[in-house]
Amino acid sequence: MMSIEELNAIYLAQRANLCRFVAARLRDEAGAEDVVQDVWMRIEKSKKLEEIENPVGYLFTIAGHLALDIIRQRKRQKAREEKWTDETTTKLDGIATSQEQNAEASLLQAERIIKVRTAIARLPPKSRRAFELHRMQEMSHKEVAAEMGIAVSTVEKHIIRAMRELVQTLRDDVS
Amino acid sequence: MNSKSQTNAKRATEDEAIQWHVLLRSGVATESDWMDFTHWLEEDQERNEAYDLVSLSWEAASEQEPITLKPYVFDFFINFFSDSLRKLTELVSAKPWAFGGGFGVATAAMAILLLTPALLDTSKTAAPQIYATAVGEQRSVTLQDGSTVLLNTATTILVNITPQARRIELKKGEAFFTVQHENDRIFEVTANGLRITDLGTSFDVRAINARTQVSVIDGIVEVESRSPTDQNNIPVRLIAGQQAVHSADAKIKVQTFDASQITAWQRGNFVFKNDKLPTIVAEINRYFEKPLRLDGRDVSNLSFSGIIQMSDQKRTVRDLVAMLSLQDNETDTEIILTRNTMKPNQ
Known part of the structure; x- marks a missing residue:
């Protein structure tokens, strides 16, 4: 407290x-x-x-x-x-197409989301589960370990693995 | 240092950044961990950049779909407008020759005038929405006018519905449209260089590489090439059972097609009718991350008719291999199909 x-x-x-x-x-x-x-x-x-x-x-x-x-x-x-x-x-007509540019940016985002989802889906099941609990459910490593019944050091390995995969996927297009 | 070892050094730094990120997010990082990390960052700007990449990847992992532009459009426009204005003014004062000498200022003023109605107009129009599927994924979308779109594997569409028109751009992949007909509002799909206007119907559009194929299941559809170089860009009217095929530099070709084959994907099947194996493999590869590859000319000449389930790749391959008496060899990156050499050719 x-x-x-x-x-x-x-x-x-x-x-x-x-x-x-x-x-x-x-x-x-x-x-x-x-x-x-x-x-x-x-x-x-x-x-x-x-x-x-x-x-x-x-x-x-x-x-x-x-x-x-x-x-x-x-x-x-x-x-x-x-x-x-x-x-x-x-x-000079770059201005007139700004809505298209905006849509284009959003398209890039959509593609990025797909890449991320594909990368996460490709992970070994345990890495995926550990990463999802940690990232989406905001659990600490310790909480993930308790939830999955594995060692904290193993959780860390799974999450490192997931992050490597993500960085690999997004290297060229996060901005 | 050559470029390869530079890349390797960069990868090593990224990996260190990942380890830091994971430690600092673990829930047990202490003050001294954070300060050690700060020292690590201070030593080298490249480390800081690597950490940017790692943090942004982490952020990207929680982005959600579908994305609506609406809340951002107004902000974006205001920013863009004031930015543009500032830059235009700078540009004109710094490089008047870029705008034809003395006309520079006048041009800038005109551009601003032209901008204003455009600005007012966009606040009324709805922003485009994006729907997309990953490889192997299918998804159904109901649009705000009640029309439905079924997205097949690896497909991206851009939807822009306004009180005047319903416009959809098929960026890539394949989609099946069931349109809610409205007399005073057109429903238009564009794909590659093709414009498809619906006159109350359901139809399938497939845009893969530069080839676009429109198949009408029900009702009437109008297809028109948008390419300015196309001499014969007269709209072509298609009725149910007709299919238009358009490639980058060819005229629209109209033919009949088999509806069960076109809509098979909606039932989770591949339907082939005397199709050559290279065509079949290309079709299957749209749905799975790991590509199939044919090895040997004898295998390319085979053809096949029948239904194959597309639920999972192992099963699809197993069925194909069994029915055509092939041999499959899976590596890390692909699945190679060859003629089965164990049995003599029949």
Whole structure:
């Protein structure tokens, strides 16, 4: 059980570490401060304090998510800029087709979903089950181990295997 | 370093990133684990990029289908519009020659004017929706107008229904349409270079590589090539029992077909009528990840008539092998079919 005061104390104690971690992810120290500030906003709003078992891990995980959002925005921005220059040099009607572009982006997403589903379906049954419990049902390794009646170290192996498969599948098209 | 060892180094870094990701998500990662990870990241930007790939793959694992664009369209448009405007202005001031010297600013202003009605218009139109199936998967979709679409294996369609028209694009694969007829709203399917307009009916469209095939089961359908180079792009009317075949640079060919063969996939069967083995193998390969491959000319000349179940590949192969007296040899990546050499040729 955790009170908001306790979590706040842990947050303050971890602030410097969180900043360093986010700065490493973003390669941007000034931006990291803002993100870590955001982490606090998130936990203030979080309603499931009682579910937090590993508060330090929880804080770093949120910080990691926020950093990833920024990284994703940067990638999109970059892709859009590249696309823009390609199109404007040849024609000006890129704007009129933006809905098509949007549909195209969504098509890419649909294809990505299929790839992911196929990759997960191809896994050996136990790896698949372990990964699905961990990813979709948000179980910790320990919980997955208890659910499947296997060792925690085996759960880890299954999940590593699943992640390898996913990274292999998506290497060329996550952006 | 040559490119191969570069790739290997990259893969090794990715694998380290995976191990980190798994540890940090395990539920027991400690402060010192997170700080060790931070140090690991700080040492090399490539590690950070590898970790991006791993995190994004993790995120992708929980993406859901079907995807509706609706909630994003407006945001997207606003962003795109303001972005475009900003860039256009930058571009015009930085490189006026790109827009024909002094006309640059005028062109930009015109583009903006043209944009405005387009912007208003899209807020009224529904966004396209995407439905897709994986290899071996089939799925039925009921559209908002009550028409149904049955998607066969490895198929992607884009649906755009507005108060004026119902437009569907078959991006790839095969789909069977049962259309709810409406007098004042067309139902149009496009596939490769072909436009199919329905006049109240059910029909099957198959778009594989550049070949498009439209088979009408019931009612009337109009088929038209959209290719600008096609001299004879006069609409062709098809009635039940007729089939149109169109390849990239050929005219639309109309022929009759066997309905039981075309709709067999909806009952989980392959139906073959005196088809050559290469055709049969290509058809079966649409449904399974692991491809069948024919080895030897003698095997390619065989033909077969009959029904084979498509429920699972092992069974399909077993039936095919038994009926044609073949031999199958499964490797990690494919299943090789050869003529059975154990028995002398009959």
